[in-house]
Amino acid sequence: MEGYENEMRLMFQAKSCNEALARMAVAAFMTPMNPTLEELADVKTAVSEAVTNAIIHGYGEEGGTVEVWCARVGREVLFHIKDTGTGIADIETAMEPMYTTKPEFERSGMGFSFMEAFTDELIVESAPGEGTLVKMKKIIG
Amino acid sequence: MQAAEYEVRGDVLLIRLKADLDHHTSVRVRESADALLGRSGAKHILFDFSAVDFMDSSGIGVIMGRYRQVIFKGGRVGVTGVKAGVERIFKLSGLYKIIERYESEKEAFLRPATEYYAGR
Numbered sequence: 001m002e003g004y005e006n007e008m009r010l011m012f013q014a015k016s017c018n019e020a021l022a023r024m025a026v027a028a029f030m031t032p033m034n035p036t037l038e039e040l041a042d043v044k045t046a047v048s049e050a051v052t053n054a055i056i057h058g059y060g061e062e063g064g065t066v067e068v069w070c071a072r073v074g075r076e077v078l079f080h081i082k083d084t085g086t087g088i089a090d091i092e093t094a095m096e097p098m099y100t101t102k103p104e105f106e107r108s109g110m111g112f113s114f115m116e117a118f119t120d121e122l123i124v125e126s127a128p129g130e131g132t133l134v135k136m137k138k139i140i141g
Numbered sequence: 142m143q144a145a146e147y148e149v150r151g152d153v154l155l156i157r158l159k160a161d162l163d164h165h166t167s168v169r170v171r172e173s174a175d176a177l178l179g180r181s182g183a184k185h186i187l188f189d190f191s192a193v194d195f196m197d198s199s200g201i202g203v204i205m206g207r208y209r210q211v212i213f214k215g216g217r218v219g220v221t222g223v224k225a226g227v228e229r230i231f232k233l234s235g236l237y238k239i240i241e242r243y244e245s246e247k248e249a250f251l252r253p254a255t256e257y258y259a260g261r
Contacts (some may be wrong), residue, residue: 016163016164016165017165017167019163019164019165020161020165022162022195023163023195025259037226038229041195041226041229044195045195045197045230048163048164048195048197048199049197049198050161052164052197052199052230055164056164062159105202106167106171106202106203107198107199108198108199108201108202108205109200109233110198110201110234111197113198114197114198114230114233117233141173
């Protein structure tokens, strides 16, 4: 808890209706940092992608809890999305553009590419059966 | 909240999105659009994005999915009313290689298919 000017932790059911909730919560958290519209859109998109992955892939839409943690450190906003679901066996392959394990769900396979494009740092920690933690950072201004 | 309003005009299925096009909305749009495509026999799809401020890769997925549905019958997919934030995602995804962007609904309906194909 030390070193952060502000911090937030949000936990919600892994339901798709909460994707908008997560985007709005992080956007609201960032507002005092005076982000540009583009910076706001970048972070909202990255959050949306990670939360959607947790719901669809982490929990296979079987239910669970998604956790969104945010912190402000100077001009940086840190945001982590965590699930305690399936976990990823091969992170490198999972992050390849267009790669998806659920084409029948009309998944474009672009989630990680978008997260990477819109953030200044992206770290994925995951292992089969141990859930997934997606750690991102965005420098504002 | 309703995901979209639907209208069949001639051989075009008009999908007027009313919410952010994320995974939650995309699932609903997929269900409704496919049911209407089946029932109405519409050949083309036009997405109206004028009420949409946000789209993520799930939106790309549902548009591509509808494209795959209509392409078999020689149908096309178009979008109109795209705002700056959504435009960024379209450009990044490369979707404009296979779908057409119109400045207005009127333009979409005025431009006949033959002219469209000639332009490709």
